[in-house]
Amino acid sequence: MMNYKTINENKFLKSALTEENPFITTSKVMEWLKYRNEAINVEVTKIPFKKLNHWFLDKTNGMLKHSSGKFFTIEGINVKTNWGAVKEWEQPIINQPEIGYLGIITKEINGILYFLLQAKVEPGNVNNVQLSPTLQATKSNYTQVHQGNKPRYLEYFQNATRDEIILDQLQSEQGARFLKKRNRNIIIKIDGDIDVHEDFIWLTLGQIKKLIQKDNLVNMDTRTVISGISFEHSITVKEKLDNFELGMLLSANNKTNSKHTYDDVIKWITDLKCRYELTIESRSIFNIKKWEVTPFDIRHNEDKYFRVIAAQVEISNREVKTWSQPLIEPLQEGIIAFIVKKINGIYHFLVQAKLESGNFDIIEMAPTVQCITGSYDSDNSLPFLDDVLNAKEDQIRFNTLQSEEGGRFFREQNRSMIIEADDSFPTIIPENYIWLTLNQLNYFLKFNNYLNIQARSLISAIKFI
Known part of the structure; x- marks a missing residue:
């Protein structure tokens, strides 16, 4: 562990700086996930729409419901x-107006905060079992519209007191x-004993x-919940700033060396939201320009x-x-x-700042590069894409494949990266970009509809050890 001293000990930070676990080592977690994968039977088969049970193509209202x-x-x-080069388009979209729970139970054991995660299978998961929050449930799920059992540990969140809730945010999907979808990202801390199910x-x-x-x-839901954790804390550092993890910890704490003030950031994004417009009108899925409904899918006519x-x-x-349902299947990684x-040593x-069709408030803060559904290899117009694709090995600080949420997306994964630029990288940038410290990103995560889920996913990957 790094040579550092903390003042006014922060439970989240201490847990983030701790990998030792008397219950299970990190390497054994992967063995445990493999074991859980083998213990759970999973069958996911593509079927025509007419074989969906309880779902149907509603031609009167123009939707799949x-x-x-x-x-x-x-x-x-x-x-x-x-906004942007394309001023008008049509598309299918998921409309799920209810707010669900993405919740994690924590408990302090021997002075360390532990997080209760589950080995959960979603139908669209690339590798079946992934580490999910303690509770991951839509309102339809936990009110038992499906006539199944209630999700485990639901009552802990429904009955949580203000003192037990240590993070509570409404975040976008x-x-x-x-279409304007949000979930309640919540972390609670319990003191009593809890029965831990085998999953x-x-x-x-x-x-x-x-x-x-x-x-x-x-999984994506765990990543979005833990991204909301702030590590703002008083620390004294005894090492030089030549360690990336330590540099991230300082960026999470520093309030004085940021390029822009909080007021500057609010003025920047408010100005963009006022200058750019987003108008959404409902269309029948049977009459969307450039899209067609076939017996097996709803697809773009250029695939x-x-x-x-x-x-x-x-x-x-x-x-x-067992059940059947619609899923969104990507066509590219x-x-x-x-x-x-x-900048300024931090x-x-x-x-x-990115506008997307389903955004609740027009624009959200997004990663430097985000091209989820297009062929990014052939798109030379995206700012900073070349800097990412041509980054040198010693500049790449994080590089993995991460899944989208498997309850709605079928085997979708995206290359997730954090790239450290050198001194020659310009600090002057287009108007819809801004330089922010990790402390500032964590600050805006406290509020609704500022950081999109892709930004939150990357922030969750930042480690300090």
Whole structure:
């Protein structure tokens, strides 16, 4: 562990700086996940829409929907904006207005804060089992619209007192795929004993961040919850600033060396939100320009972007063992990346203001490069894409494949990267970009609709050991 001294000890920070776990080592976690994978029967099969159970193509209302009227719908939208090169387009989108829980139970054991995660299978997961929050449930799930069992540990969150809640945020989902969708990201701390089911495990935050360095082990929902944790803390450092992890810790704490003030950042994003417009109008999925509904999918007529497919699912350890549902299937692997650079001696992140069709408030802060659904190899117009794709090995600080949320997306994974720029990288940037410290990013994460889920996913991967 680094030579550092902490003042006014911070439980989150101490857990993030701890990988030692008397219950299970980090390497054994991967063995445990493999064992859980072998213990759970998983069958996911693509089927035609007409074989969906309780779902149907509603030609009257122009959508794909559940017979209960709950869960979500696949609808068509027309998008008009004065942002970017493309001013108007149409697309399918997921409309899921209910707010779900993404919740983690924590408990202090021998002075260290542990996080209760579960080995959970979602139908769209690349590798079946991934580490998920303690509770991951839509309102339709936990109100048992599916007539299955209630999710485990639901009552801890429903009955949590203010003193037990240590993080509580309303955060957005993927703005290009969901229409104004948000979830409650919540962490609670309990003091009493709790029965730990065989699919659940206690891990330190340091272990979780180490596991995020591996491909597709920690799911999107866990990543978005822990991204909201602030590590702002008084620290004294006895080492030179030549260690990237230590540099990230200082960026999370420093309030005086940032290139821009908080007021500057608010003025920047407010100005963009006022100058740019986003108008959404409903369309029938049977009448979306450049899209067609076939017996097996909803697809773009140039076979671009993504498809809406139907799947029959069997997962042996879920509240409901078998069901069918629509899923979004990507057609390319995407890339999301932050470029970071030392400014005034402190690491700053190059943050993009990005407009997406489903954004709740027009624009959100995004990674430097985010091209999730396009062929980025052939797109030379994206700012800073070449800097990411041509980064030298010694500049790459994080580089893994990370899955999108498997409950809605079928085997979608994106290359996730953090690149350290050298001194020659320009600090003068386009108007929709800004340099922010990790401390500033953590500050804006406290509020709704500032950082998008791709930015939060990358922030979750930042480790200090």
